[in-house]
Amino acid sequence: MSKVLMKGNEAIGEAAIRAGCLNYFAYPITPQSEVAEYLSRRMTEVGGVFLQGESEVAVSYMIFGAAACGERVFTTSSSPGISLMSEGISYICGAECPAVFVNIMRGGPGLGGILPSQADYLQATKGIGHGDCRMLVMAPASVQEAVEMVMQAFPLAEKYRNPVMILGDGLIGQMMEPVSFRDDLKVPPTNKDDWATSGMDTRKSTKRNLVKSLYLDPEVLNAHNLKLKAKYDRMRQEEVRYETYNTGGDYRVLIVSYGTMSRVCRSAVDALKARNVETAMVRPQVLFPFPEQAVFDAAAKSSCTHVLSVEMSMGQMVEDIQRSVQGRRPVHWYGKCGGEVPTPEEVMEAVEALLQS
Amino acid sequence: MEAVRLERAVPRYEGVVVIVGAFGSGKTEVALNLAAVSRNAGSRVWIADLDLVNPYFRTREAKAALTRIGVEAVLPPDAYLYADLPILTPLVAGVIQRTEGLVILDVGGNDAGATVLASLADAFAAAAGHGRALHMLMVINPFRPFTDTVAGCRQMRASIEQASRLAVTGIIGNANLMEETRLEDIENGYRFVRAFSKESGLSLEMITVPESLWMQMAPVRFFCPVLPIHRQLVPPWKRPAEFNGGSNPRSFLNKTVVNGE
Structure with missing residues (x-):
């Protein structure tokens, strides 16, 4: 091969x-x-x-x-x-x-x-x-x-x-x-x-x-x-299909992201870990049907206080995440939609701003 | 076996170097790194982004890195940097006619990308008129579709020459699978471009090696100059390599290359 x-x-x-x-x-x-x-x-x-x-x-x-x-x-x-x-x-x-x-x-x-x-x-x-x-x-x-x-x-x-x-x-x-x-x-x-x-x-x-x-x-x-x-x-x-990243231990913020944006988020999760800020990610591989149960389970973890949707849109996935989380956790959005892809540093700043709010 | 120092192995050019090749053969990375190495060796260097067909991953995205090392980038006006239009700035014809230093033209892929060169025929003629050398170098990555056979390379060369109204003068071997490139890929790629060089009569001007593999390469058996590649055009979750600093091309110059042929 x-x-x-x-x-x-x-x-x-x-x-x-x-x-x-x-x-x-x-x-x-x-x-x-x-x-x-x-x-x-x-x-x-x-x-x-x-x-x-x-x-x-x-x-x-x-x-x-x-x-x-x-x-x-x-x-x-x-x-x-x-x-x-x-x-x-x-x-x-x-x-x-x-x-x-x-x-x-x-x-x-x-x-x-x-x-x-x-x-x-x-x-x-x-x-x-x-x-x-x-x-x-x-x-x-x-x-x-x-x-x-x-x-x-x-x-x-x-x-x-x-x-x-x-x-x-x-x-x-x-x-x-x-x-x-x-x-x-x-x-x-x-x-x-x-x-x-x-x-x-x-x-x-x-x-x-x-x-x-x-x-x-x-x-x-x-x-x-x-x-x-x-x-x-x-x-x-x-046909639900998704991937989880760093969901094994405790984390304070759950990121939901898909496509190439999720690769930026993966770098951000790693870099935040090096700063002792634990985050995790669910990456839907199939968007319809949405992995509702996986997002619910990951958000319901007792250490998790916030869910952050990171997308190159003005938060179009937020409603699906909110529906999945069923009000248990606040769902936020970070992203850009002019053609620039957010950098790992920008995602890290968004996570840290959430934790300071 | 004859040992050669890499100072002699790093490619050196004066005049105009036109970088052509198939879509995705790595022309822009080669052009950027050739510009950096040449600048490092003391030449005054201009690089012009002539890619009128590719929408992303173009020379213009490395503008800041080029400025930092003192390479002058000739780009479309800022307002049109992301226009989905084939914009050819008149500055390009001007820079081709400069009388000193090295001018590198980073051309778009295939015959479609090379067509623009035909419209610059007057500028090339003027440059030749005052004795400037013209090198038209074809970048080949045998891990890319359509240039994975010698016949494919022959066809690519013919279509580029026809579209550009210019003759290819040499080959740059750029065998790579990006970060998955292994030493054996470099060696197999070298053999491939040697075969094409032999068949076509075109000189093998250089091959490239990713900077990450460079340190593992001694002793190396290549019969041509080697250009280390510090990758500049990376997706947003990766960092471009620094031309200067920890991975400065200059730091490679003390390495010995063993010529085994």
């Missing part, structure tokens, strides 16, 4: 190919354009398809079309582009098709800037599209984890017949790290004959499959939404 040095965006593209996805539709936008650059070359080498759509709206429906036919398909974009895809994503959820969406977030709102951000947390976890639509949201903290999550995202999308999102900040896309591609993450083909519009002759079947999100009969639509809700509830049961 030899290593290569890859930019996050390239590694995400390669991971999709390794997962058996040979369909990539996208529209370029900083800071994720290198995925398209990489796959414009690699997809031709492996006999796959890369098609640049005329807009992100078009791309979202190319994804819908390919997914409806039972093809593994994915796209990548950045914040404003994901907003444009939101309609298509809702249709794909409604029609119960598997697909993978990667959002390499930049600062907003509006055109914002091109530097790293985590300000699409609420959009990804609560409001990805109209109607009762949710998607599983995975948040890698390293290029290697991005590779693994992309490879896992395809079987998860197929398991739920629902889109899955990889939510990375701009750094995940732009930074370079050594990575390896594990063969044991290869995704076995899923049987889609029950539902995909892959052609009766292809399937050797006399049953016509129909993929749609239109349900005019109110009772039927209600039943359909109950079915979708059951899938989202199952995700809450089966």
Whole structure:
């Protein structure tokens, strides 16, 4: 298993190919354009398809079309582009098709800037599209984890017949790290004959499959939404994923942070320990479903007096943490959202200010 | 075996050095460290950020470190430092035509990044007119996709030359896996660029070694100058290495390099 040095965006593209996805539709936008650059070359080498759509709206429906036919398909974009895809994503959820969406977030709102951000947390976890639509949201903290999550995202999308999102900040896309591609993450083909519009002759079947999100009969639509809700509830049961850091002993402040921001926090936890200030961290690896119980348990420790959400957004994760902590501890926020990533020193200052308050 | 002192092994240039290569081959780290070593050796050094394609991790992020060691950085105006636009400041054409010192151009990746060089043809011609040497050096990291084979490097060279309207004159071997780089990676990378050098007829101008590995390297069997890399463009949870101070390139100069070929 030899290593290569890859930019996050390239590694995400390669991971999709390794997962058996040979369909990539996208529209370029900083800071994720290198995925398209990489796959414009690699997809031709492996006999796959890369098609640049005329807009992100078009791309979202190319994804819908390919997914409806039972093809593994994915796209990548950045914040404003994901907003444009939101309609298509809702249709794909409604029609119960598997697909993978990667959002390499930049600062907003509006055109914002091109530097790293985590300000699409609420959009990804609560409001990805109209109607009762949710998607599983995975948040890698390293290029290697991005590779693994992309490879896992395809079987998860197929398991739920629902889109899955990889939510990375701009750094995940732009930074370079050594990575390896594990063969044991290869995704076995899923049987889609029950539902995909892959052609009766292809399937050797006399049953016509129909993929749609239109349900005019109110009772039927209600039943359909109950079915979708059951899938989202199952995700809450089966897909919670998180990592803890320094939670073994006593600590006064619990940090909750995800993505590359959590790596800054990890450095801060270590440096604070050297100053005899004990802190701990819970890092959600999956953001929806949120690791409510893990955050509750870590915050409920008797030594813990404060919970601090550290994010590159204006505190979008705070509500999820408050919901998890259930009022047992005060939940605070520290972060920046202009494109600057807070430094370990700034996180340490935020923790020390809390303890002096 | 002939022992050579590293003073002779550290690369020395006058004139204009244009650093090109594939996306992510490490051009900016090489350019920054070459600037630092050259400044340390007494040259007046200018470095121009010509990366019009990469949005993050560019020379401009090392502006403060460059200023501290007395290297003059030629960057887009502050108001446009983070613009998602290909801005080429006219100062670049001016600095290429300087008549003394070392001018390093840090160019963007692939043919797309090298295209900008074609628009500077008049400045290069003027520099040549007053006798300035032009070195166009291609950085190669064989641990990167698309330049992991000699054929891939050949193709990369051809596309960069076509886009830039300039000929590559030498190779810089920059084999690394960042902090996971091992000595054997350096040695394998050296063999790789030697093979490409032989095949292409391009001179192997230098290889790089991360500063952390430098101390473990004696005796070293390289047939070319070696540039120690003090990594500057790091993610926010890491600190850039100091050009001066504890890990000053000058402190390496007493080390003996054994030439084993």
